[in-house]
Amino acid sequence: MYPKIILDLIEDLKRLPGIGEKTAERLALHLITWDNQDLNHFGNNLINLKDKIKYCQTCGLLTDHDICQICQDETRTNDQIMVVSDSKDVFSIEKTNTFHGKYHILGGLIDFSKGIEPKDLNFDQLKLRIKDNIEIIIATNSTVEGELTAQYIKSLYKDDNIIVSRLGYGLPVGADLKYADELTLIKAVENRQKY
Structure with a gap:
């Protein structure tokens, strides 16, 4: 036709x-x-x-510069790094204007059924960015893959002088961050807990 x-x-x-x-x-x-x-x-x-469009050399965020605006922003704290699956999650959280630390984008979640292992994600760069007395805020989805990835991150830093927290469960189980409304994301950031 x-x-x-x-x-x-x-x-x-x-x-x-x-x-x-x-x-x-x-x-x-x-x-x-x-x-x-x-x-x-x-x-x-x-x-x-x-x-x-390329990936920020520091955090992995989609950008049109070598280093993204968030990583270049000197007003943001370096004591908190929020670990997310992809750039869409950062854009969603940034709309809330409640988090003033830095981000780290993994480029996906661990999913053995699809052959995605930790070595396939951006964990090496995360290790280079982590130092003592820093808080890692895990902001992966509350899906099986998100929880598996969160557990893996927690295990990486269990013996270090690192605070590992997880977004509060204002997010419904099984939801993707990119589909959450701003108020839900605000509450999730505010109510994060040590993980």
Whole structure:
């Protein structure tokens, strides 16, 4: 029914999370209504994602600089490092404006069923950043994988002079941080407990 280019675009859009057949079709048909300048701008932004976005050399956050703005911010405390699964979690927590430490992005969670082991995640860089009298705040999801990763982090520092805490359970069990509302995240940060 549709020309091949539209069908191809629909298939591409369906690969995005949360986009099904009907939404992809609606988006593709909407993009046709854009003028050439808007389409070129949109296309260039997509191309630039791979060219200009990289991972912060310190924490692993998505950024367009070698060191992200959070790591460069001298007003943030260096005594707290919140460990999260991915950049989306940092962006969600930052919206709450309640945490003023630094972050560390693992790049996923331990999941043996998918072959993801600790060596596959950003633990080596975390070890380089940890020193005595620092608090590690574990902010992984309250899923099986999140809990397994949290337990692994706890085991890494059990004999060190490190405070290991976990976000408070204002978050529902099985929830992803990126889907939590701001108030829930605020309470989770405020009510974290030693882990």
